[in-house]
Amino acid sequence: MLAEIITIGDELLIGQVVDTNSAFIAKQLNKIGVSVYQITSIQDDKEHILQALEDAENRVDIVICTGGLGPTKDDITKKTIAEYFNDTLVKNESVLQNIENIWKQHVRTELLQVNRDQALIPSKSKPLMNRLGTAPGMWLDKDEKVFISLPGVPYEMKALIDGEVIPGIKNKYNCPFILHKTMIVYGLGESALAARIEVWEDALPKHIKLAYLPNLGKMRLRLSTKGYDEVQLKQDVQDQINKVIPFIEKEYAGLEDEDGSVEMVIAKQLTKLGHTLAIAESCTGGAVAERFTTHSGASAFFKGGLVTYSTESKINVLKVSKADIDTFSVVSSQVAEAMAKNAQQLFQSDYAIATTGNAGPTKGDSNAEVGTVFIAIANKTEVYSQEFNFGNSRLKVINKAVNKALEMMLKEIFKN
């Protein structure tokens, strides 16, 4: 069962907006056994949309479009889909009802004609009711194939994927089971890792596919498989994981969480143990805290964080000693460790993470070279830190520092 995702909108093609919709849709489709064959991003242009629909129809079974369903003149997806199906737009009463309800609850001004017109959908389509916005989704069957059109606003699209599209596809097709397991490996580059596990890789059974995913300071190793015997496939992948671990005993840090994040592995372990965490950040500027608080359930273990961006705030707010800063500089292991210890005390947490460094492009309050970062971890009995140099690209330095801080914390809580 193959799908293609077509994301429509000039904002994607000029780089104004990053397409996050496709990854979400692909992940949800994968969970029910549908493989995404291609993702295509195109402009709000009639001829181009028609061509993309035709190409996709030739390639795959399921075509999912997002975007271009707004009430304004630049949005032309609905009309174009009607044209592709030699269809006309007709008013759908239940969609209109939904639009009127949303309008009453959230907008409260007079309902405009352009919004009423959002209830027009191709006569051959089934509406997918959008409870969060005025643009309806649409489902069109064509022989054994399905065309689905969804609004591009991410939370509206997500609600329709989960509530309507996934159940509809599961209902229509007999989908296989798809399984991905991703192993997190620290401290080995891509080629060194490949050399280390070559014997194992060459002996992998044909139905298990291996991928190397390098990412700023860590490697991920993904095993993927697909078929109808779920129990057997799970066993096969687990067997291979068990076989490869001895090759990377020291570097293997565990399986990635379902939603793909190291912070969730840490979060689950902290919650399980009833332990708490505080974070003091300088160069990472809130990004470590944000990685935890993005996920629900953070309040169970996350006591709080400090972004002490200026040197004076390290002294006044976090009570780092001015003498230490003068002696060792603000980018130093001493300051990183003091930040971690003081954050731990301030927030009365079991653990604390601290970062201090220079993300560049200029040197700022210290003489440390651009890219230098100290990361410290405090636990109940000790505090320790490591020094890194993450190069001279600001975003790279920040992201690498965040990844490394999470890695150190992961190792800390699993070290016993």
Next chain:
Amino acid sequence: MLAEIITIGDELLIGQVVDTNSAFIAKQLNKIGVSVYQITSIQDDKEHILQALEDAENRVDIVICTGGLGPTKDDITKKTIAEYFNDTLVKNESVLQNIENIWKQHVRTELLQVNRDQALIPSKSKPLMNRLGTAPGMWLDKDEKVFISLPGVPYEMKALIDGEVIPGIKNKYNCPFILHKTMIVYGLGESALAARIEVWEDALPKHIKLAYLPNLGKMRLRLSTKGYDEVQLKQDVQDQINKVIPFIEKEYAGLEDEDGSVEMVIAKQLTKLGHTLAIAESCTGGAVAERFTTHSGASAFFKGGLVTYSTESKINVLKVSKADIDTFSVVSSQVAEAMAKNAQQLFQSDYAIATTGNAGPTKGDSNAEVGTVFIAIANKTEVYSQEFNFGNSRLKVINKAVNKALEMMLKEIFKN
């Protein structure tokens, strides 16, 4: 001049990785007058890559591929491109030299054969030297068209785009000038805005294209044009902006910054005035601070931030009165305003932003409904707050709260 971006990698098609490369490349191409006609994401599959290259060659002048250049067996882009060009791979001495240098500087273990093999490139190609990694970029001319292959690691790709690809394209083609200007509008929905400016929109000259970009609590209105007379085009777009402002006098908040962020507009204004900012966050968990610290230059105005996620940290660290929390609840205007005032004092800043709310999915430390958020702004003379309900999707609540906090801050610093 048209381009297509082909991003190659199974991780994109299973939704494990969001494709951020395309938006970056598209933005850089736009700046030199190249329009991106389509973005295509495909798997690491030989037949699929060959087909995508052929399709792209039929559609556009410039084809840029990213991904699949690693040293491991799952990476097949280079071999496949050689096959597409009926070419063979030959060792390039300067690429090998570069690989050996990188290895010496960063890896320090023995250079492996798989990495040496990364110096093999199609004989018809010109290498694009990758100073940040071992996979070289490649440039192939075919009649009037260009094929470019780049590594998928974002910072390596970015360095090659800026250092090699953009100068190469400017050198080869006579590109037009492309201009986008994006107006930020608050407080009007998409259709209400369209109704308000309809007369103006209908009279827009043909060479200026208009797009509506709704985004959680704000609207962006983008005017785009393209041609060879840069001065005239800039004038034309500015004229249209001047004409539309009277229709949205109250709601118009200014032009978006070049890199597309409200926070940069705030950052520039604060820096210009020599004013400083502190941030105290509860439900947004560090995300407001991160929006500022992602950009370089934040240390000029950003004093620091606090993530007081737990109620006790609001009391112990931020010194919000326990009586206020007991009387008004932790999600209240009183607490939001106290957080802003105390953060301002703690960090000795001119302004402070504070957020407190319940992002869900459960109620947490207060009885406030999921989605309720209070945002407060403190300036030198006063502190004020607003209450919002952002619905019941956690990420939506967080993102809307961040956007709204930035909007309130934007209005605050431009209010005189």
